[in-house]
Amino acid sequence: MKDYYHILGLTSTCQQAEIKKAYRVLAVQYHPDKNNGDRASEERFKEISVAYSTLIDEALRNEYDYIRGYKTTYRNLRTEPGAPSPVSYLTRVQRIKTQVLNAGGRINKTALFTVLNGLLNEKTITYLILQRDILTNNLITDEVFTCCVFLDEAAKATLYSSLEKLANGDPKFAEKLALRNKRDSTAQNFTISKPAESTDERPATTTILIFILFIVLFVILLAL
Missing domain, CATH: 1.10.287.110 (DnaJ domain)
Known part of the structure; x- marks a missing residue:
């Protein structure tokens, strides 16, 4: 860009x-x-x-700054200095996502869900909808979707429900959710075949039996 x-x-x-x-x-x-x-x-x-x-354009500039990494230049003229803004919520979710990705999958799923679910509470969602910063809300949705990759189905369902409220009827959200569910379904159906355990164990069992028979024969020969 x-x-x-x-x-x-x-x-x-x-x-x-x-x-x-x-x-x-x-x-x-x-x-x-x-x-x-x-x-x-x-x-x-x-x-x-x-x-x-x-x-x-205020919203487009916020999105551009976010993509370019200009985190300190976010602005929102609808809020007073020091008050929360849509972008402030975006940066919080972005930090959570960064921590999750840096953890390499070694995360506390319960803690991750609790943080995200607390962030997407009714009060926050209502505030974000009233601000009408659709682009920032879409970015928040994308970041949460990324974090949801590491959660179980029940947790995902709860967060997806909150994101649907945040979308406030936006048809693009339904498309995103359908695509996300398709990806989740594909990941669940993908299984790695395991080698048959019996095949690996037979040679070891046969070797032990032969060894035992050899010991028995050796003892018999010594007794003669």
Whole structure:
């Protein structure tokens, strides 16, 4: 993914007003009509337009910053300083997912479920829905789905129910859930065949019997 801040000549900590100002200057400079249809200028203008349309939108900028790893630049104008925001919940779930993946599967499933289930309580879900930050909510859903890979079916069902409430009727969630259930079903049906134990044990049993018979014959010969 391209660095949209660099394209506009800005840093990730810039204000929305700076984004608008930078776009206006660059758009005039590289507009095709100002450059006699120059192909390079046209491509540059398109690049500038994409960068601007992403960064000027609050939710899209949050998502872009998240993907790029600019964790300290998340913003949400609907909340007061110090108050929770959709992005703050996203970063909490993201940290949980990172810890789970770094554990290499050696996790306390009960503890993981308890943390996620507590995070997705009714109050939080209601708050996230009211904030209407659909993109951030979708990212939260994706992160929780990843964590659910390590949980049993009962725990997954509970969390999936909470995520369905968070989706608030979003048809894309149903598609995600169907795909996730399909993956889970495939994983459950996949079994690794075990070698027959009887085949491995027969040679060992035969060897022991032969050894015992040899000892018995040896004792008989000594007695004669």
